[in-house]
Amino acid sequence: MVPPLALDIDGTLTTPEHTIAPRAFSLLASWEAPVVLATGKAFPYPVALCQFAGIPERVVAENGGVALADGDLAYAGDPERVDAAVDAFESRGGDLGWEGVDTVNRWRETEVAASRTADEALLREVAAEFDLAFVDTGYAYHLKSADASKGEALVGVAEILGYGPEEFVAVGDSENDASTFEVVGESYAVANADETAKRAADHVLERGYVDGTLEALRAVRDRSQNE
Numbered sequence: 001m002v003p004p005l006a007l008d009i010d011g012t013l014t015t016p017e018h019t020i021a022p023r024a025f026s027l028l029a030s031w032e033a034p035v036v037l038a039t040g041k042a043f044p045y046p047v048a049l050c051q052f053a054g055i056p057e058r059v060v061a062e063n064g065g066v067a068l069a070d071g072d073l074a075y076a077g078d079p080e081r082v083d084a085a086v087d088a089f090e091s092r093g094g095d096l097g098w099e100g101v102d103t104v105n106r107w108r109e110t111e112v113a114a115s116r117t118a119d120e121a122l123l124r125e126v127a128a129e130f131d132l133a134f135v136d137t138g139y140a141y142h143l144k145s146a147d148a149s150k151g152e153a154l155v156g157v158a159e160i161l162g163y164g165p166e167e168f169v170a171v172g173d174s175e176n177d178a179s180t181f182e183v184v185g186e187s188y189a190v191a192n193a194d195e196t197a198k199r200a201a202d203h204v205l206e207r208g209y210v211d212g213t214l215e216a217l218r219a220v221r222d223r224s225q226n227e
Ligand SMILES: O=C(O)COP(=O)(O)O
Pocket: 008, 009, 010, 011, 038, 039, 040, 041, 042, 113, 137, 138, 139, 140, 141, 174, 176
């Protein structure tokens, strides 16, 4: 039997052009164990991805701030503190950096994401002042509660699904995946991963992005069929 999966989205299920490749959809839909999408993106994004992939809505969103599995919705973190930090950031001239309508944060409930063009030093200053964690995913800067993480949320999701977290195989690409890698039994960093993710992973893949992920998962599937 194949193991359950915890998969990051950006940089892991995407191409270098930030798109989801059709071949990723077919693997997700045919995986014969639970698939949990664990992302820094706001809650509706992974939910929509599950729906369009035709798989149950099992997600960790907002770097662990929101988790949904089999109808059970859980929250972590301190959104009011995040709001206060954003107010401080903006009152000191900071700009989250999303042009036009901010669809990155519009449906975000527990943390905030800034463009990587935003003032990193000021974000870090505000994070320290409000006792929040600063995370650079390579796609955005995030200010989040220090005690919320993808890994922590995955532990809860795994329990709902009737698995231990150590039964999961995870794939990811950045520092926000390190907490996932810590709780799962087997972890892979794609070739484009940052140093934190590579250090935390059991294996570093030769190929990057969705190609690396699909190759690793096919190998996991082949191996489990031979067991
Ligand atoms: O939202 C981000 O910054 C990155 O998202 P990810 O965790 O799916 O890579």
